[in-house]
Amino acid sequence: MKRFVDLADLDREGVLDLLDLAARLEHHPEPQALLGRILGLVFFNPSLRTLSSFQAGMARLGGSSFVITPGQGTWQLESRLGAVMDGDRAEHVREGIPVLASYCDVLGIRSFAEGKNLAIDLAEVQFHEMARLVDKPLINLESAMNHPCQALADWKTMDELRVPRSGKFVLSWVKHPRALPLAVPAATLHMAAMRGMEVVVLRPDGFALPEQVMAKARAAAAASGGSVRETDNRDEAMTGAQVLYAKEWGSTRHYGDAAGDAALRAQLGDWMVQEPWFAKAQQTCKVMHCLPVRRNVAIADHVLDGPRSVVLREAHNRMPAQMAVLHRLLKQ
Amino acid sequence: MKRFVDLADLDREGVLDLLDLAARLEHHPEPQALLGRILGLVFFNPSLRTLSSFQAGMARLGGSSFVITPGQGTWQLESRLGAVMDGDRAEHVREGIPVLASYCDVLGIRSFAEGKNLAIDLAEVQFHEMARLVDKPLINLESAMNHPCQALADWKTMDELRVPRSGKFVLSWVKHPRALPLAVPAATLHMAAMRGMEVVVLRPDGFALPEQVMAKARAAAAASGGSVRETDNRDEAMTGAQVLYAKEWGSTRHYGDAAGDAALRAQLGDWMVQEPWFAKAQQTCKVMHCLPVRRNVAIADHVLDGPRSVVLREAHNRMPAQMAVLHRLLKQ
């Protein structure tokens, strides 16, 4: 493995191998495995779990990290090709990224969607532009349309909870004060399909996932024996569900149009997860969320604090999952 | 020892044991003691000494640290129970804190007083709320009413300087442009009382320490053979003093009332430590301060730069004192 930028770059066996390695490192620590090796972390966007779990995981393997946050202790980076750089961005990614890569053994980059043009974000223009500049192992810390570290941790969490490979997995849109990127819904949908699950995307009108995202998930389902469909009927979606994965995202009908998105959103007050949602689900149906979560907006307190919630376990699993990625990239 | 959140959780022997360990680690380094162990540091408020001395101390023991600063590279964290999170705080401490705890072996949290409601700050509502969410060893990096790391370092400093156990210790209010929290005065007062000293709190009218703080210190004094009293008479307080501990804090009469506090404060221009303060003190009387200190507002240059000042030694002692805490928490 030379890069970890998309779970789809692996086949199902490759993911299962990584999860075996994650479990092994959890139970048989290797505190010297990456001695003297360096992880560079570049955050164009805020982070809590990724920032801390990567540093902690790298250190547990004996390695070290440095963190660069453009705009905070480091100047803003320009990314437009051919830009005449007479504004406030002092350095171009064409210098900044290869320089940082040259100091480390593996580089992680977080770069969210711009949220203006769906085609550009779907093409991962910004992340791929930077990825092309890196001649070292590379990790996607969340790009415009992907979050493979989260997907890997979520798969691990379901395995630990013995959610059946073919179980019913509902990815539901939930409320948020404003439009959020499609990275986690796209990565989650694909991950559940690749795991072989019966996947239902539950979302209100105007929030359908892009056809390109759906098609990628359907292809993964076809290979794994799973299925993928979408609906706006909560009752039907939740019937027999074994996992409800709640996630906020922006309107795809009004992509990049904050006013249009807000108008749709204003009418969707009941898209906050509450206990009655689970009336027809399996009794043990779990609630998953990648965090951060807006309490009492996306998910009610009583659900997050109740027995269905496994959000802390998902977050914890970021660390061993990422330790497996680091180990595989650097010790292959 | 499972937590280090209040010096009062230890008895006198417990503190002396920690100080012995600090001295041992200073003179016989153990650079592999905490290999592969992780310290998480969460700063809701700014820091210089705590931020650097904990990272340096952890590394000197072979361990590693990560730092999370909500609002800076990480979103702001909500702490109100039951909040409908539709504002600018993207994550609740009920998720954020346990997640961070799950990545590390010991977690440190800094969370200053809100400074609005004295009863709430005295009850340490915010810190205890977070502490309840942590199932790992926990260190108080300064809470609303406590700063046990500073207190431990100050005790060590007095021992090194051979300040007698029963020596006269004056904790004096000094000038500052605005109201500051009660954490250090409360922790210092209790520490000196627990050490067995003759403690005098010297403060102007309107700045008496809360009865709850005084009572805790009196109880510690009773157990150690020391004493605690308060006065606004500088002459009487300083007579025979062996230590002057200068500290700024807000008016307790006008707690949470900036205008009332400022009106009192405006009349207290001579509460800046200068050499004449020491006319009746012991000749070797030392000046202590936890830093940061406002030069020529709280303490005059000639005192800080003169032979009485031991403020740099106190600051340095943060590191070995905290190394002892880390060692005790993780190697017990």
Add this chain to the structure above:
Amino acid sequence: MKRFVDLADLDREGVLDLLDLAARLEHHPEPQALLGRILGLVFFNPSLRTLSSFQAGMARLGGSSFVITPGQGTWQLESRLGAVMDGDRAEHVREGIPVLASYCDVLGIRSFAEGKNLAIDLAEVQFHEMARLVDKPLINLESAMNHPCQALADWKTMDELRVPRSGKFVLSWVKHPRALPLAVPAATLHMAAMRGMEVVVLRPDGFALPEQVMAKARAAAAASGGSVRETDNRDEAMTGAQVLYAKEWGSTRHYGDAAGDAALRAQLGDWMVQEPWFAKAQQTCKVMHCLPVRRNVAIADHVLDGPRSVVLREAHNRMPAQMAVLHRLLKQ
């Protein structure tokens, strides 16, 4: 070696020794050399390369780092002597710097020129004031008039590229939206002179380097067999050049006068490096720059992306050069 604050503190043999050590550490890593040793990094100004390459280099030698950025997670530091600190700066460097030094084994400080008064900046008042407070090995991470880490890395880069010791080295002023400090031009000029090169400073009228800077370089040239002169004639300067070192700096005629500087600058649109500049240079003439560089303002894309540019190699060489400095300071 007790400090690394100016390349001029070493003789030519001393620099060559450091470069030998850098090459040795590159090819024969010593991942345990600085086990348990701590590097403190204080940044009064932004950084990308220095911040990451020092942390990475220290970790590759087995050591650890902490980073302090006044004004970001740490309060602003006051540096004026005798200040009455009733403003927004909570701590004085007279406490902050020695305290940080007391936690680490080697301290690095970055403190740019104020850019108001040339005599004060030339005297390095601010850096020397802080340096006097440090009783540990000290590294200059860029001061008002110096950047020895960059100079050392650039020397290494020219050696690797087999640029002859006596080759023609043109340090050329290039365009930037505003006045930048003289630190890199001064350090670069001195480094090339000390290396024994034929050095030409090419700059427009109003941008001559201060006489003190020129004199220091001439002295270095005299000792090494090199030469130093200046011109505003690009054609003459570039004839036979083996290296073009492009750098932005502020008008010395209008030092501290932004309007005067801007008026001069507005007429200098053709001071952007483009391929025609090299018509009379040696065919293999290299382009160097310390980064960050404004693309299409200081240097055109086609030059930065073409075969002349060695800017990424210079940046990479910061790490091994600094590893040699750390090793020499701590393992002597």
